[in-house]
Amino acid sequence: MGFMSRAALAAACGLAFAGSMLGVATAADYTLNINTALTTSDPLYKGLEDLQKNVEARSEGRLAIRLFPGSQLGKDEDVLEQARAGAGNAVVVDGGRLAVYVKDFGVLSGPYLASGYEGIRKVVTSPLLDEMAKKLHDGAQLQVLSFNWWQGERHLLTNKPIKVPADLQGIRMRTPGAPVWTETVKAMGATPAPMAWAEVYSALQTQVIDAVEAQDPAAYGSRLYEVTKYLTKTGHFNLITGLVTSAAWFDALPPDLQTILKEEALKSGDVASHGTEAAIADIEAKMKEAGMTIDEIDVTPFKEATAGVYETLGYTDLKKEVDALLAK
Template sequence: MSVKKRLFLLTVLSVMMLLAACGGSSEAEGSTDAKTSGESGTGKVYTLKINTALAQTDPIYQGLEAFKASVAEKTNDEVVIEIFGNGSLGDDSDVLEQAKVGANVAVIVDAGRLAEMVPEIGILSAPYIVDNYDEANKVTQSDLFKGWEEKLAVEHNLQVLSFNWYQGDRHLLTNKKIEKPADLKGLKLRTPGATVWTETISAMGASPAGMAFSEVYPGIQQGVIDGTEAQHPATFGANLHEVVKYITKTGHFQLVTGIVAGADWMAELPQEYQDIVYEEAQKNGELASQNTIDLLADFEQKMIDAGIEVHEVDIEPFKKATETVYEKLDGYQALRDQVNDILGKK
């Protein structure tokens, strides 16, 4: 075994031991971890720890809390969901690796990140691939997407619980006023590290910088990066409106995400409980997504009231600039055609 692989396995085992010992979460007092290895009521208690980069103010986070409550109620507290906000369990990729090897963890994650394992799924994170949540949801409920889910489970031991958690459309956050792609030249913008995201920011004219979302605020403040791109609830939750002057409404990504856990962990649940988890993940994803849509204007107004300038721009030049992403990434032209067929677009 190589030194690199040995170190990785030691890291994963260490994190798993830490999770087993950890009794708290960022969102609740009185952890139920003490019951994870014992008996409660009529049977064993199963605990799933969900990691998210989002803050408690985010409607998706609140949707996870509703998911937690409904699963607990319908399983007589024998399936326990614990929520870890602000990325407190670590980077999404690290949490996914832990889930692969059987840890009782899950993560709210985008398709771009999952494309590192199933390349086709990354099309959902491509620029301007869909115009709104309804279109994104139609794709994620399709047979095409179900095939990608199966591939993720069979080949990578990861199970999608539901992929209908809409976080909003993403815009540019800068201290320079942006009206057209050329205005981004020379700017370094944070974006998630997945290839489709970085290629999109490059195509728009900026230099992409990968870093954890929790590092964006100090990164802008200290001049490490010139800005970022994000959806309104996340921007507000991370107080990014305090360190940038402008939000430019490009809507270049419609951010639809899913809850992904380890396939082995899900298989350990009694079938009845598996069904409940899937059903409640789907139901609460829909509710959280609608709540997100309903609150987007409210988040925007709060940031305007705090002093940020929000600008509407002609998005056609940005659409044109990002066409190169479909040309550069292998298979994306054909994948876009498949998505358009599902949506009834020419």
């Protein structure tokens, strides 16, 4: 064996070793990075792990998925902008944040829109959602992979008991910054205080804010029972989220990988959502054990207080379409 062939062999071995050290992503033709604010203990994150495993198996390693919990790639809004620029990044995101690009998406985050996962799933697997997704693709260069990632109903976490909207007067409450969220919190009687989820615990601890509204798995995962005393079950938002990536990156995938990614995203969304349903009672029991008071209340006053949000934001007709879908 000559000198050159030995050198070539050594180089090849070195590359193979480096590849094995870096893992399967280096061998894949395509890699998708998925960012989420949630922790690894969240039931929805288990759905992302399911997606990762199934896509890599079904694509025979051609498409790899890397997961970044705890917003490791940045805030949702920043990751969406990276995706719009063509990066192979995806984010688990609510309709309120997508309304910046396509206003119709905001209706999905509206107050008391649907009941539980089965209710909202009808909406997000309908032709109405397909129309929204096409507008997002063509107008904002963002691709919806599936929109059936349910994180539970959102409730109030406060340091004083809440029974009616008047009890929220003067309370600074963290909520995401999109108009549908801030207008709803305002209509409920609180002062909206948008901030990144990662900042909520310390903001409550230092009394920069007085309260937060959140779904049970996220509240438990971030240990908010340590810095709030009451969880009031208003269920004002039915938090449905979607897996959204770059349209340019997605369009450049071979057609078979596009199909695999969309089909597996829908299946794993169901896995994540049913996992959330199954976990909620246990999560609430654990928060109660940790000293939190959990109050079931009559939500009628909150429904009445927030009913005008759809009209305020220009969603009256769209809300009628959604109601018609849910009535079928």
